Amino acid sequence: MTSVNDIWTDDFYDDTSSHAQNESPEVKKLRYSHSKRGYLDGITSSKEENLQTGFNASFPEGSTLGIKVGYIIGTLHMLSVLYGEDDKSLLQKNEQAKRELGISKILSKSEFTENCELIASDSGEHRIIDKWLHTVDELKKRYFTN
Amino acid sequence: MIDLESVLNLEEQFYREGFEEGRQENLRHNLLEGKQYGLQVGFQRYVTVGLMKGACEVILENSSLPQLHKTARSIIDMIEEIPMDNEESNVVKYDKNLTKVKNKFRLLLMAYNRPPRDKGRKLSFEDIDNISKTVAGDVQGYIEIETNTTNPQVDFW
Numbered sequence: 001m002t003s004v005n006d007i008w009t010d011d012f013y014d015d016t017s018s019h020a021q022n023e024s025p026e027v028k029k030l031r032y033s034h035s036k037r038g039y040l041d042g043i044t045s046s047k048e049e050n051l052q053t054g055f056n057a058s059f060p061e062g063s064t065l066g067i068k069v070g071y072i073i074g075t076l077h078m079l080s081v082l083y084g085e086d087d088k089s090l091l092q093k094n095e096q097a098k099r100e101l102g103i104s105k106i107l108s109k110s111e112f113t114e115n116c117e118l119i120a121s122d123s124g125e126h127r128i129i130d131k132w133l134h135t136v137d138e139l140k141k142r143y144f145t146n
Numbered sequence: 147m148i149d150l151e152s153v154l155n156l157e158e159q160f161y162r163e164g165f166e167e168g169r170q171e172n173l174r175h176n177l178l179e180g181k182q183y184g185l186q187v188g189f190q191r192y193v194t195v196g197l198m199k200g201a202c203e204v205i206l207e208n209s210s211l212p213q214l215h216k217t218a219r220s221i222i223d224m225i226e227e228i229p230m231d232n233e234e235s236n237v238v239k240y241d242k243n244l245t246k247v248k249n250k251f252r253l254l255l256m257a258y259n260r261p262p263r264d265k266g267r268k269l270s271f272e273d274i275d276n277i278s279k280t281v282a283g284d285v286q287g288y289i290e291i292e293t294n295t296t297n298p299q300v301d302f303w
Contacts, residue, residue, distance in 0.1 A: 027156065034157045035164030042168025050173045054180020055187075059232040062188020066282065067230075069189070070196020073277060077197070078204035081269050103282050107185055116181040136200075144207040 058116060062107075065126055069101045072132045079139060090139070097132055184232070190282040192230070195244065197274050198251045199225050205258065217254045221247055 023031065076094040084091045099105075105128060111119055121130040202218040202225075209215060228243045229236035252271055259268045 030153070030156055031160045034160035035167070038161035038164025038166075039168035039171075040164075041161075042165035042170075043172045044168075045165070046169050046172045046176065048176060050176035051180040051183075054177040054182075055184040056180075056232050058181040058184035059188040060230045062185035062190075063192040063230045064188075065185070066189035066192030067196035067199070069281060070193040070198075070278070071200040071203075072196075073281060074197035074200025074202075074274075075204055076200070077273070077277060078201040078269070081267055082204070082208060085267075098277065098280055101281060103186070103189055107182075107189060116178055116185070140204075140207065 054116075061118060065106055065129065068126070068129050068133070069106060072129070072136050073097050073101060075136050075140070079143065083143065093135065093139075097135075100128055101132060188230075188232075191240075193282040194274065194278045195225055195228060195247070197277060198247060201269070201274070202251075202254070205254070209258075211257075214254065214257055217250060217257065221250050221254060224250065 073094070076090070076097050080090045080094045084094075106126060111126060111128070113119060118126060121127045123130060125133065199222060202221045205214055206218045206222070209218070224243060224247050228247070229239050248271075251274075255269055255271060259270075
């Protein structure tokens with residue numbers, strides 16, 4: 001969020017702005033002081049309005065990501081439980097998945113736009129999840145295709 | 147020279163312009179913050195569901211025992227019915243369905259762990275809980291937002 005100090009710098013209403021070009025120094029001063037007061041009141045007036053709207057809007061995305069991450073790790077974990085003694089690479093993959101699919105990686109800012117929209121892969125998935133879904137598919141084929 | 151009335155009108159106008167700008171700025175900020183919380187809480191609330199689904203699908207593919215098959219299939223079907231949004235009625239449904247799914251999953255684990263197993267080592271529900279905590283993080287605290295749950299969480303990225 002832009003801070004008040006960022007907004008109310010001397011060049012906020014600089015001489016090239018449409019307002020300032022035709023304004024006298026007195027009017028500029030008037031604009032500065034009253035707009036600033038209005039801005040601060042405006043900031044506090046809306047308080048937490050919109051917080052719930054944002055929460056509800058992105059909750060389904062979060063739950064979809066959560067269930068997919070769980071599915072990947074649950075599959076890998078169960079495969080490790082069943083075949084891990086004979087296939088140590090399964091154990092490694094299981095541990096690697098837990099690191100790469102943790103909440104801080106999946107919800108990392110680098111995976112979202114500045115408006116909090118997911119930057120999806122070509123197939124419309126979260127990029128890290130996409131990679132692991134392929135891994136899980138391959139492993140399931142290896143173990144369960146007769 | 148500007149007369150007094152004009153000055154007062156200008157003050158009012160500038161105040162209103164500033165007010166609207168501040169209000170819009172805060173609304174944008176709140177929307178973004180709400181979205182971040184929504185992603186986080188949604189993620190944290192569904193990881194365990196996914197873990198059970200993944201484990202069930204492997205059991206379904208792997209096990210030759212009809213009882214395990216039937217229970218795993220039933221759990222997967224129940225998971226498909228769990229709503230994914232934060233609508234009040236759906237959150238109630240989520241809580242109810244999740245309890246049922248967890249109970250059924252515990253039964254599945256009991257049957258799976260009972261000797262003689264086909265192969266592999268034991269799996270406990272505690273394992274699933276621990277994995278969930280590792281991946282999704284622990285409960286960090288409360289936020290003011292209405293999450294329709296007993297465990298709203300914060301500490302975002």
